[in-house]
Amino acid sequence: MRLLSARIDFSDSDNPGGPRLRCAFGTPRQTLVAHGLAQVRPVLNAVQAAAAQGFWCVGYLRYEAAPAFDAALAVHAGPVADGPVAWFAVYDEALPWPRDDDASAGTAQVQWQAACPRPVFDAALERIQRAIAEGELYQVNFTAPLRGALRGGPGSDAALALFAALRRAQPGGYAAWIDTGDEQVLSVSPELFFDWRAGRILTRPMKGTAPRGTTPAEDAAQAGALRTSAKERAENVMVVDLLRNDLSRIAEPFSVRVPRLFHTEALPTVWQMTSDVEARTRAGTTLADVFAALFPCGSVTGAPKVRAMQMIRALEPQARGVYCGALGVVRPSEQGIRATFNVPIRTVTVRGAAVRCGIGSGITADAAPDAEWQEWRHKRAFVERASMPFDLLETLALEGGHLRHAAEHLQRLAGAAAHFGTPWDAAQVQHCLHQLAQAHPQGLWRVRLLLDTQGQARAEAFAMDASSPRPVRLQLADRPLMEVHGEFVRFKTTRRAHYDAFTPMQPGVFDTVLWNAEGEITECTRGNVALMIEGRWVTPPLACGLLPGVGRALALREGRLTEAVVRVEDLPLVQGWAFVNSLRGWMGAERV
Structure with a gap:
């Protein structure tokens, strides 16, 4: 050359x-x-x-x-x-x-x-x-x-x-x-x-x-x-x-x-x-x-x-x-x-x-x-x-050979690809998922769908326990997440160092509830959060700085959730907690 x-x-x-x-x-x-x-x-x-x-x-x-x-x-x-x-x-x-x-x-x-x-x-x-x-x-x-x-x-x-x-x-x-x-x-x-x-x-x-x-x-x-x-x-x-x-x-x-x-x-x-x-x-x-x-x-x-x-x-x-x-x-x-x-x-x-x-x-x-x-x-x-290589990421549930909420996940992935300038071939991505689903016709699986910078898709399946503990225990972060308005919060990728820094160390704690520099609750590190205040379930709006989760979007569409800003100082008013994502659905929670 x-x-x-x-x-x-x-x-x-x-x-x-x-x-x-x-x-x-x-x-x-x-x-x-x-x-x-x-x-x-x-x-x-x-x-x-x-x-x-x-x-x-x-x-x-x-x-x-x-x-x-x-x-x-x-x-x-x-x-x-x-x-x-x-x-x-x-x-x-x-x-x-x-x-x-x-x-x-x-x-x-x-x-x-x-x-x-x-x-x-x-x-x-x-x-x-x-x-x-x-x-x-x-x-x-x-x-x-x-x-x-x-x-x-x-x-x-x-x-x-x-x-x-x-x-x-x-x-x-x-x-x-x-x-x-x-x-x-x-x-x-x-x-x-x-x-x-x-x-x-x-x-x-x-x-x-x-x-x-x-x-x-x-x-x-x-x-x-x-x-x-x-x-x-x-x-x-x-x-x-x-x-x-x-x-x-x-x-x-x-x-x-x-x-x-x-x-x-x-x-x-x-x-x-x-x-x-x-x-x-x-x-x-x-x-x-x-x-x-x-x-x-x-x-x-x-x-x-x-x-x-x-x-x-x-x-x-x-x-x-x-x-x-x-x-x-x-x-x-x-x-x-x-x-x-x-x-x-x-x-x-x-x-x-x-x-x-x-x-x-x-x-x-x-x-x-x-x-x-x-x-x-x-x-x-x-x-x-x-400066750091990363792939775009979607996490889906594969149950009995059926990919749960696949259309919603692919729509979100296409949006991330457009944002990051990643080539997008919908047919290639769907074919990749179809092959994985055919190879796992039985059981419950956690699927990681990855799209690299060249637009090449690959999917991985991991066996998943259907009997997740309920309610799960959530802890409040001891400091604000400063990157809440960055693109690696708004879009799901394999670059997760900002989330990994809040991984719970205490045994039995499922996830960490994050908040921003203004004291507003945002999300958990692996899913969105729902809070019951004054008898209604609310979730923070995207403007607070969080991933637009598929499970969250479905709950909003169904009317189970509405958006509202919740501050750390408001937490004594919270009557109930839930962890929400597409993979695990709606999981009752309690704050440690």
């Missing part, structure tokens, strides 16, 4: 839902590298010249390249420890994307550690907001790295496997994999920095974030709240104004315009707000001129850019590296060249076994520490999803 050193999977900026630029690259004919600031402009000039001659150029600029264009842009001084400030490979041609890409990638695992404890985070926000109150600036994009160790194979093999997982976790957008030999850059950024062709330049800054909802109605409400949030709109407008000013440096007079403002985009774990700013570039504008006008993108600095970058250097103790720089492709076109770069957020860099991924957000005058901290948690969900 021919060695591949880069892959590009870019959305068409003018037609995001249309055909993608999806290609791979073999051994480069040459590399263009800037180890110091004085070499950055010459490298960009060489890239433009190569593309004009018919070659493809793929590469990146680190955030620390900024002073090459303006000495007032503050970054951490001196050489960047983890690589050159600019790197591009020049290729004779673009190759087809490998057909067996995901199937041959294998698996990779990363255990991440955050580098910014909450007290450090709070202190940084306080300092930023004090500077805003004193009129120094309007906004600062504050970031910190996650660091970890990569396991799963030698060097670039593990990095490529992680890239495949990242693309499944964050599909679409502007994805790229670059292997320089010393490091691998794995970007699944949803943000377009700029697309420049035929004298037209388009930028699409991304500013404004909201979490995805746990139900379709809540999801729509989150999107609506983002679109109408005064804080998020103000944050977006600040960056739009900054980009308009930056573009004016290379634009024909009166050509800068904003054709789209406050557009919400649905990503797997968050809603993001983007706006379009475009212009016609002046005759004679070069690629280096474009970078001199725009780099770094205002969405990852703040406003005004010079003062914001000074604050960033003071608050962030390390270089950002490729994160928040620019990564993209410069290629030949009928009109000369076409340059498309992303803003490398949602980007992982790998050096040996060491991995790094930056997370951040824009801090404004009315930013609330708790809300910003939660935004960081939502933004890092994509990399956490990709």
Whole structure:
């Protein structure tokens, strides 16, 4: 197999839902590298010249390249420890994307550690907001790295496997994999920095974030709240104004315009707000001129850019590296060249076994520490999803050769597959279950139906005792489950460490009743919970953070249950308990 050193999977900026630029690259004919600031402009000039001659150029600029264009842009001084400030490979041609890409990638695992404890985070926000109150600036994009160790194979093999997982976790957008030999850059950024062709330049800054909802109605409400949030709109407008000013440096007079403002985009774990700013570039504008006008993108600095970058250097103790720089492709076109770069957020860099991924957000005058901290948690969900292999899971009862509530379980599994971007073949899954049922025509069995990342189903059957003890004993968790609103609670998978941490240790205790940070009861670790209060059976609503169990849904449909928020402080009012899931049905319970 021919060695591949880069892959590009870019959305068409003018037609995001249309055909993608999806290609791979073999051994480069040459590399263009800037180890110091004085070499950055010459490298960009060489890239433009190569593309004009018919070659493809793929590469990146680190955030620390900024002073090459303006000495007032503050970054951490001196050489960047983890690589050159600019790197591009020049290729004779673009190759087809490998057909067996995901199937041959294998698996990779990363255990991440955050580098910014909450007290450090709070202190940084306080300092930023004090500077805003004193009129120094309007906004600062504050970031910190996650660091970890990569396991799963030698060097670039593990990095490529992680890239495949990242693309499944964050599909679409502007994805790229670059292997320089010393490091691998794995970007699944949803943000377009700029697309420049035929004298037209388009930028699409991304500013404004909201979490995805746990139900379709809540999801729509989150999107609506983002679109109408005064804080998020103000944050977006600040960056739009900054980009308009930056573009004016290379634009024909009166050509800068904003054709789209406050557009919400649905990503797997968050809603993001983007706006379009475009212009016609002046005759004679070069690629280096474009970078001199725009780099770094205002969405990852703040406003005004010079003062914001000074604050960033003071608050962030390390270089950002490729994160928040620019990564993209410069290629030949009928009109000369076409340059498309992303803003490398949602980007992982790998050096040996060491991995790094930056997370951040824009801090404004009315930013609330708790809300910003939660935004960081939502933004890092994509990399956490990709960093540990998992299968989608359904647990069914097989009794006398009949699969109980199979249609409901398959519907839920299909929903999980859609959420995680897992290929879904209903006929293949049903055939897998049918074969298992035929092999176990008698008795009671617990069936584990698994769907892997390639969409391949497998099923396992385990003998089950029909005489489960009743009532079962339940204990209350001694601390809140912090991940209640995460996707590994809302969808059933084999990733269960957050549940396993609450496994009962006391003999005779069947399960643990969980509750969230707001003190609301949510579910048990293996099923839903029902509580009798004031003579009626209730179960927590999905908004509290819990799995939408099949048994729970059936009980709600039958009218046996209604939804109601129950707090830990309300538990003395509980007159009865029940454990509910599809496998075991309705089981009377008592609290230890």
